[in-house]
Amino acid sequence: MTPVVLDALTDDDADRCAELEAVLFPGDDPWSARAFRDELRAGHRYLAAREGERLIGYGGVALLPGRLGQQAEAEIHTIGVDPAHQGRGIGRALLDGLLAAADGIGATTYLEVRVDNAPAQGLYRSVGFEVLGTRRRYYSSGADAHTMRRLPGCGTPAHAPR
Template sequence: MGVDDLPAVMELERATFPADAWSERMMLGELADQPRTRHYIVAERDGRIVGYAGLAVAGDQGDVQTIAVLAEHRRAGVGALMLNALLDEAGRRGASAVFLEVRADNAPAQAMYERFGFQQLGLRRGYYDDGTDAITMVRKLDG
C-alpha cells in the first residue's frame, strides 16, 4: 500500500469504521514508517481496492494495526488472505507473537482470528471512540 492508494483506502476506512475511522494524517504516519516498522497491503478485485491491512513489528512483537474489507466482499476470503500475508511478514521480521484488538461487538472478525489460532488475552473497556470494548488477542508464531 502506498500514498497513491490513500483516497480509496480512506473511503473504505470511513465506510468500515464510521464511529472511529483513522484520519488521513494517521494513515500517512503509518505509511511513513514503511518498511522500517510497518507493512501495509491492499487487496484488489477487478482493479478496485476492496480491502487493506496493516502490521507493526518492533523487536519480537507484531501487532495487527487494522484489517478492513468492503462489505460486499466480506466472507469471500479477502480478510483471511490479508491476515495470512501479515502473519507471514511478521514471521519474516522475527516476531514470535502477533497481537491485535478486535471490537467486542464484531463476532465475525473474532471468529476469523480464532480460526487463525489467536487466543483471547484480555479486555480493554471503552477502547473504541464510541465506547465499545476491545478484546485483545494473541497468536504465537512458530519459531
C-alpha cells in the same frame, strides 16, 4: 471474474482506505487518509487487495524485531474489506500475508478487536489468536475491546481469495 490480487499498499491508496474506514468503522474513529500515509511512512507493513484497479481490502501490521534476547512482537493495526466483497476469503488472505511477515521475525502478534465483532474474532481465532483480556471503553464509541494474542507460527494455512 477479475481475480483478486494482493500487493503492497501505497500512498496513492490512502484516500480509498479512508473511504472504506468510514464505512467499516463508523463511530469508532475511522482513520483518515493522512493516518494511512503516516502508517506507511512509519515503515509498517501494509497489504492491499485489488480487483483490477479497485482497492477492495487493506491490512497493516507493525513489526518490532526482538533485540538483546527480547521476544519479537507484531501488532495488527487494521484490517478491512469492502462490504461488497466480504465473505470471499479476502480478509483471511490479507491476514495470512500480515502473519507471514510476523512469523518471518518469529514475532508474537497482538491486536485489539471490539468485543461484539464476531466475524473478525472468528477469523482471528481460526489462525491461532486467543483472547488475553478486555480493555474497557477502548473505542471512542465507548465499546470495549478484547486484546488477542497469537504465538509465532501458530496455525497459518495459506488461503487464496475466492
